Amino acid sequence: MTSILKNTSWRSLRVWQRNFDVYLATWKVNFIPPVLEPILYLLAFGLGLGQLVKDVPYNSHQISYLEFIAPGLIATAIMNHGFFETTYASFVRMYYQKTFDAIMSTPLTIEDVVFGEILWGATKSLFAGTIMLVVMFFFGLLSFPLSLWILPISFITGMTFASMGMCFTAIVKNIEMFNFPVFLFITPMFLFSGVFFPLSTLPIWAQYVAWFLPLTFLVSSVRAIGLGSFGMDIFLQLLVLIVLAFICTLLSLSMMKKRLLK
Amino acid sequence: MNNNQEMVRANGLLKKFHNFTAVNKINFSVHKQECFGFLGPNGAGKTTTVRMIYCFLEPSSGELIVLGKNVLHNPRGIKSCIGVCPQENNLDPDLPVWDNLRVFARYFDIVGKEAEIRCEELLHFVGLYAKKNSNVEELSGGMKRRLIIARSLLNKPDLLIMDEPTTGLDPQGKHQVWETIMQLKDQGTTFILTTHYMDEAAHLCDRIVIMDKGEIIMEGKPRELVEKNIGTNVLEIYSANKEIENYIKSKNLNYEKTKTHYYIYIKGGEKELAEISNKFGSEISTLRMANLEDVFLKSTGRELRE
Incomplete structure (x- = not known):
């Protein structure tokens, strides 16, 4: 534990820089899908489902369905971009490309490499959050300037989902095994964390279960900020995610060390 | 320094x-x-x-x-x-x-x-x-x-x-x-x-x-290891049969055998090569300089590693 903290340094930023260089070299490929993604969702749900579901109750007033799901889609993008970066993408760098091995023969430690990857995953969440915010702005679905707070939140909670992803990367034997966390963890969160319907429509027991899913906290706080109904519970919800980020980061550092130094 | x-x-x-x-x-x-x-x-x-x-x-x-x-x-x-x-x-x-x-x-x-x-x-x-x-x-x-x-x-x-x-x-x-x-x-x-x-x-x-x-x-040093452990030359015989082995033993030579080969570690060796060629045929043997590979195989064994 103390050795993990001692071995993690500012040099993690070198790993971040490496990933950013690669990102810039292929920016068109990296940029277009995240822009299209929210537009497709908004079209499908706005033009399709939105015609059937007129209004949704939120904080004792009615809002349009599109306004309701827009913050949920931002939260989902933050989760996905962080999680998928430190699972599939990090695994490819670690396992197939041996990039981690190469870096570890320089003054960087394993801890620097893994922490740098998590920082990068959180940065991908920030990029995704930013793109989403811009698109939603043009659709007039968020309240500004309060919604700009979603940017720092994207990065901080990106750390949560990126560090969770790194924990899975430390234990999977092959890349196909990521199907387990994706279908048992990410997909259920996408469906049951209040992105598409208010949690209050669920039975009480299911609502309790939903509050065990990290995405529920993010959806709830991003929605409160995005719709301009700022309250103290946002801080508590974000605090949960920050604590989770700390725990998962430390856990993933120690698990990756075991994996790579076996 | x-x-x-x-x-x-x-x-x-x-x-x-x-x-x-x-x-x-x-x-x-x-x-x-x-x-x-x-x-x-x-x-x-x-x-x-x-x-x-x-x-x-x-x-x-x-x-x-x-x-x-x-x-x-x-x-x-x-x-x-x-x-x-x-x-x-x-x-x-x-x-x-x-x-x-x-x-x-x-x-x-x-x-x-x-x-x-x-x-x-x-x-x-x-x-x-x-x-x-x-x-x-x-x-x-x-x-x-x-x-x-x-x-x-x-x-x-x-x-x-x-x-x-x-x-x-x-x-x-x-x-x-x-x-x-x-x-x-x-x-x-x-x-x-x-x-x-x-x-x-x-x-x-x-x-x-x-x-x-x-x-x-x-x-x-590579050269010294060869000289110390092998000698200067190696006489290779591509036929492992009892008669040849008896000959090698009778001459008191330092040798190693595998399923198909004899390796005789020797200084000089021209005389022995001539004798073996006369007795057992000239196609079956060569004389060459000893090298590090001989040291390696002699010290780590010739069998296949799993």
Whole structure:
């Protein structure tokens, strides 16, 4: 534990820089899908489902369905971009490309490499959050300037989902095994964390279960900020995610060390 | 600094993986400006040993001092002063040739103009400047190796570690890598090399150790090891039958046998070759100079390793 903290340094930023260089070299490929993604969702749900579901109750007033799901889609993008970066993408760098091995023969430690990857995953969440915010702005679905707070939140909670992803990367034997966390963890969160319907429509027991899913906290706080109904519970919800980020980061550092130094 | 300065010193160095002992209490030291070779069959413990030297693995026990620093206490300090060419190609396929060096230099805090000068210098040195914008995957095996060597020199290392630098290369690629190593040797670089090619060790190394099953079984200069353990010549006989064996025994010769061959280790040997040709036919035997491979096979056994 103390050795993990001692071995993690500012040099993690070198790993971040490496990933950013690669990102810039292929920016068109990296940029277009995240822009299209929210537009497709908004079209499908706005033009399709939105015609059937007129209004949704939120904080004792009615809002349009599109306004309701827009913050949920931002939260989902933050989760996905962080999680998928430190699972599939990090695994490819670690396992197939041996990039981690190469870096570890320089003054960087394993801890620097893994922490740098998590920082990068959180940065991908920030990029995704930013793109989403811009698109939603043009659709007039968020309240500004309060919604700009979603940017720092994207990065901080990106750390949560990126560090969770790194924990899975430390234990999977092959890349196909990521199907387990994706279908048992990410997909259920996408469906049951209040992105598409208010949690209050669920039975009480299911609502309790939903509050065990990290995405529920993010959806709830991003929605409160995005719709301009700022309250103290946002801080508590974000605090949960920050604590989770700390725990998962430390856990993933120690698990990756075991994996790579076996 | 004199040439007896110890660049690496290992005392009772041990590495265990669960119940398997990969390196068993070995001692060795590497001097300044020498090329020191680790030889041994697959699984002998060579790679594990060099991985401990470049702080990729921690020793289970014993002491390992690299460039005056303990690997357990100051891995960052050691890693900033050494260059590593690993066994497998781990160039960055996401980056072109130039960026492979530039990004790697940044890990050593070499940035900006300094990095540019260094990268340019090294690409010229390994003959890859024309390829600077190429994708790494477009390079041949030999070119990739040379790029890895260039990468390992970015920080002007005091010690260069090469783990099987020519494995898998064609003859042209191999000789180009050798030439690069010779040039660096002439510049006074200290090397640690692992290989299972005996010609490579004989060609490049000033001093070698032969490892087997985690232990060092022999140590010395290549030429001296051959003379001490084998003699000057080897008489090979490609037919293993009882009559020949009886003849060899009657002459009291130092020999080894396999399922199909006899190897007689001998000084001179012209007389014996003539006799065997007369008695058993001239097609079945040759006389050649002893080499490091004979020492290696004699000391580690000729059977196939699993």
